[in-house]
Amino acid sequence: MPALLVSRPASCLVNPSPARKIQRLQALRLDALHKCLNPMTQSSVPDLLSETEDLVVRFAGDSGDGVQVVGQQYTLETALAGNDLATFPDFPAEIRAPAGTLFGVSAYQIHFGSRDIRTAGDDLDVLVAFNPAALKTNVGDLKPGGLLVIDTGAFNERSLKKADYDFDPLIDNRLDQWRVLAVDITAMTRAAVVDCGVSTREAARSKNFFALGLVLWLTSRHRETTREWMQGKFASSPAVLAANLAALDAGHAWGETAELPPEVGAVHVAPASLAEGTYRNINGTEALSFGLLTGARLAELELVYCSYPITPASNMLHALTQLAQYGVQTFQAEDEIAAACAALGASYGGSLGATGSSGPGLALKMETIGLAIGAELPMVIVNAQRGGPSTGLPTKTEQSDLFQAVLGRNADAPVAVVASRSAGDCFETAVEAVRLAVTYMTPVILLTDGYLANASEPWLIPDPRKLDSFKVAFHSDPEGFEPFSRDETTLARPWVKPGTPGLAHRIGGIERADGSGNISYDPDNHQLMTQLRRNKIDGIANDIPAQGYEFGDESDSTLIVGWGSTWGPIQSAVQQLRSTGMRVASTHLRHLWPLPANLGSMLEQFDRVIVPEMNDGQLVKLLRAQYAIDATGINKVAGQPFRIRELVESINKEVTT
Amino acid sequence: MNAPDATALKAKDFATDQEVRWCPGCGDYAILKTMRKTLAEIGANPDNTVFVSGIGCAARFPYYMATYGFHTIHGRAAAVATGLSLANDDLDVWVVSGDGDSLSIGANHLLHVLRRNVDVQYLLFNNEIYGLTKGQYSPTSRPGTRSPSSPTGSADAPVHAVSYALGCGASFVARAVDVGSAVLGDVLKRARDYRGASFVEILQNCIVYNDGIFDGLTDKKVLADNTVVARHGEKLLFGKDNERGLALSSGGFGIEVVTLGENGITVDDVLVHDETNPVLAGLLGKLGGPETPTVVGVIYCQPRATFADTRRDSSSVPSSERDVPDLSDLNAVFHAGTVWEVN
Numbered sequence A: 001m002p003a004l005l006v007s008r009p010a011s012c013l014v015n016p017s018p019a020r021k022i023q024r025l026q027a028l029r030l031d032a033l034h035k036c037l038n039p040m041t042q043s044s045v046p047d048l049l050s051e052t053e054d055l056v057v058r059f060a061g062d063s064g065d066g067v068q069v070v071g072q073q074y075t076l077e078t079a080l081a082g083n084d085l086a087t088f089p090d091f092p093a094e095i096r097a098p099a100g101t102l103f104g105v106s107a108y109q110i111h112f113g114s115r116d117i118r119t120a121g122d123d124l125d126v127l128v129a130f131n132p133a134a135l136k137t138n139v140g141d142l143k144p145g146g147l148l149v150i151d152t153g154a155f156n157e158r159s160l161k162k163a164d165y166d167f168d169p170l171i172d173n174r175l176d177q178w179r180v181l182a183v184d185i186t187a188m189t190r191a192a193v194v195d196c197g198v199s200t201r202e203a204a205r206s207k208n209f210f211a212l213g214l215v216l217w218l219t220s221r222h223r224e225t226t227r228e229w230m231q232g233k234f235a236s237s238p239a240v241l242a243a244n245l246a247a248l249d250a251g252h253a254w255g256e257t258a259e260l261p262p263e264v265g266a267v268h269v270a271p272a273s274l275a276e277g278t279y280r281n282i283n284g285t286e287a288l289s290f291g292l293l294t295g296a297r298l299a300e301l302e303l304v305y306c307s308y309p310i311t312p313a314s315n316m317l318h319a320l321t322q323l324a325q326y327g328v329q330t331f332q333a334e335d336e337i338a339a340a341c342a343a344l345g346a347s348y349g350g351s352l353g354a355t356g357s358s359g360p361g362l363a364l365k366m367e368t369i370g371l372a373i374g375a376e377l378p379m380v381i382v383n384a385q386r387g388g389p390s391t392g393l394p395t396k397t398e399q400s401d402l403f404q405a406v407l408g409r410n411a412d413a414p415v416a417v418v419a420s421r422s423a424g425d426c427f428e429t430a431v432e433a434v435r436l437a438v439t440y441m442t443p444v445i446l447l448t449d450g451y452l453a454n455a456s457e458p459w460l461i462p463d464p465r466k467l468d469s470f471k472v473a474f475h476s477d478p479e480g481f482e483p484f485s486r487d488e489t490t491l492a493r494p495w496v497k498p499g500t501p502g503l504a505h506r507i508g509g510i511e512r513a514d515g516s517g518n519i520s521y522d523p524d525n526h527q528l529m530t531q532l533r534r535n536k537i538d539g540i541a542n543d544i545p546a547q548g549y550e551f552g553d554e555s556d557s558t559l560i561v562g563w564g565s566t567w568g569p570i571q572s573a574v575q576q577l578r579s580t581g582m583r584v585a586s587t588h589l590r591h592l593w594p595l596p597a598n599l600g601s602m603l604e605q606f607d608r609v610i611v612p613e614m615n616d617g618q619l620v621k622l623l624r625a626q627y628a629i630d631a632t633g634i635n636k637v638a639g640q641p642f643r644i645r646e647l648v649e650s651i652n653k654e655v656t657t
Numbered sequence B: 001m002n003a004p005d006a007t008a009l010k011a012k013d014f015a016t017d018q019e020v021r022w023c024p025g026c027g028d029y030a031i032l033k034t035m036r037k038t039l040a041e042i043g044a045n046p047d048n049t050v051f052v053s054g055i056g057c058a059a060r061f062p063y064y065m066a067t068y069g070f071h072t073i074h075g076r077a078a079a080v081a082t083g084l085s086l087a088n089d090d091l092d093v094w095v096v097s098g099d100g101d102s103l104s105i106g107a108n109h110l111l112h113v114l115r116r117n118v119d120v121q122y123l124l125f126n127n128e129i130y131g132l133t134k135g136q137y138s139p140t141s142r143p144g145t146r147s148p149s150s151p152t153g154s155a156d157a158p159v160h161a162v163s164y165a166l167g168c169g170a171s172f173v174a175r176a177v178d179v180g181s182a183v184l185g186d187v188l189k190r191a192r193d194y195r196g197a198s199f200v201e202i203l204q205n206c207i208v209y210n211d212g213i214f215d216g217l218t219d220k221k222v223l224a225d226n227t228v229v230a231r232h233g234e235k236l237l238f239g240k241d242n243e244r245g246l247a248l249s250s251g252g253f254g255i256e257v258v259t260l261g262e263n264g265i266t267v268d269d270v271l272v273h274d275e276t277n278p279v280l281a282g283l284l285g286k287l288g289g290p291e292t293p294t295v296v297g298v299i300y301c302q303p304r305a306t307f308a309d310t311r312r313d314s315s316s317v318p319s320s321e322r323d324v325p326d327l328s329d330l331n332a333v334f335h336a337g338t339v340w341e342v343n
């Protein structure tokens, strides 16, 4: 059988032995309903499969088409098949944009493979287009020879017109460079669910699951977990459940039994060799929520998360609200400012106050962060960066709040800033943010972005009992107490809970006298306090790991410095370039402020320092200012993550000129 | 709640060693004095008492109280206090604020702290002017107020603090005058005893930028003619000899001032104060000015569930009850949903 992916060498294999044995932990419950709907309960995998190392699949349709749901289920089945993976959900800012419009297209991309997967993939191997608008906006990303699955039932004069097509792409030759699987998914879904007791409208809604079934078959994935999920999700509506199950099975069965054109066949991607342990799929929002909670628990504090809804940070509020029983309070404040103030008030009261937002919201929180800096209280501020300025591109990703985080306050107001590199890494950076906040009595800004908030990957679940504790010791001894005395090592001031006997004292936003904390307008004191606040934050550099390399070392001539969610594409690009013999090394920053103590000497080792960022050049300026080195930026602000290819080209250009 | 020895505290024990920096003669001094005296009288425990403030002359208040105190940022004291109550709802929290702080930059937070019924005492020192920034007209300034930013007289219609608070859904609303220590002391006690957000407007004289605007309420000669002290269950009488009173106006939709013995009016025609009646509260709160007396005392008090009460069901399990210091309970969180093993 020819390969699904003509662009890759294919070998006909019969179920190759997986690199690692994958064991499903969850018992598969196939209940009676499922059985009567589908007598063929075993998921059948084609005998002959073309093997491929990795695959990029994208579902695209109207925001009402259920594209995201299908993407998530497909991701789960893929994770269970043992692949490493990365996903990129991409949706419009409008909740339900008018059907069929170009701006209303929602997409979900997944890249999975038998090797390390760091990005959601540059180009698509498979595109499922639910309507003409989805075809038009996405087909350009499909590799020549890639597989294009089209729901022909959604193609008519009206929908073509809405998508600004002045021709019918299905009857023209214009799709010739791809392998087209044109299927009337809408009609076949209707036929499949005819006995399920749903209305015609509801029947059409199941078409996403027909497509999912088909793609699961095409890529040799199981569908049991999706069936289980459906049984929970649609439990309250048996007819809809029946229809969705029927559609899923029908899509799968159709792939298997239909006389597909010879160039379209199922492929198989072997499991990746992942480190031993228990895994789950996790997106950045979940990982952040777990990380904040875990950090608070390691500090033996209650987490008080205060937030005001904003895209793409709102999901953290939802996620943490679910975790009340584990030591989290959530509070939906009246605005961004109140959210920050309530978080600070909670920290003042002896909890860990945290707040989360996105660019414009962070701007509103800044005065409060300044107060937290002056009053020297801990606080964690999560900023899921998005395109700006102002409202900008609410659902699109960007890294343009680095300056805002590091520098964006009135006066000399240093804070610690950390950034997450991947969905799973959000967990670790959140724990680190909490550690820094409570150890140094300081606000900590944690930068993620729109991509990380939604992107997902397999996560090696940590054993929470094995994490290092950083229990907070509240000050309670009245003997010689001064609210602005300092720990010799960290320079942190004591944290006193109001209510502690004998320690009543006043703090506030007016400059505080060193030691007593009383109001002080004394010029020397202000000088001293400014230095102390700066030295305290600078001192964090001695409490974080030395900066290391991702690839290469100082024997190379070029260093690529990255931060945040660009980790995946940067490292993939560097790996590629090194395989061509280029002397390029890479390092990726978690701590953006203070910068790691050894970073300056590291940068000096290289002839050339290149800083790729999804902004107009912020880290590059910070590095130039801090170390007086000549660094060059590679910058992209298109609302989309870097493609590996783009970086390879840009780095090549920089290095060869 | 009160430490046994705290009952022995005197007013001066609530004073800090910090020099009070208000202008000499400022109404804030009188309020500070009454506050210290009141806390001593009720045996408040300074270690369990927190003053939270925003920005403005009034907002310096925490520095002068020997309790816990947090001087925050302009307009946001209510939000900080809300967060503090999330962390610890056993504290006795006072928010001290001014008319600019509460009704201009922070009006949104005042609205929400009141509607949520967060258990704080919210004191609004209303001097109808911006003092700390040198005398610009404020959101409560009377029309025509001449100030550096309104040399020909302010044009904006003033906001009415008590009406605003009632409109926000406050469950306790009171008013007092800075130098009227008897009423102020009573109101502060009632406010402190109240579970929920107790809003107290304190009319305060700014001797430097808006001197004398409340003279009618403070001048001993006329005070009785201009002030009605509202006491639940008692007739709303005023005047030197309680010869006047408040009655329903003839149409029945408003309140008018009546004089006993005139036009056949007897004491039976005078309204009895019912602090649980929101309609009456709205009418009484609005009175004041040249034609009608100003009502002080507790204008409205209708207890309802507090912020902490309503959150109790859904809020987090206190660590004392959780008792899993090794974090093993988090396994359930991490492993929720579909997991798989690689070995």
Ligand code: SF4
Residues within 6 Å of the ligand: B021, B022, B023, B025, B026, B027, B028, B057, B127, B131, B132, B205, B206, B207, B208, B209
């Ligand atoms: S400016 Fe007015 S309100 Fe402020 S301290 Fe002076 S007198 Fe008091």
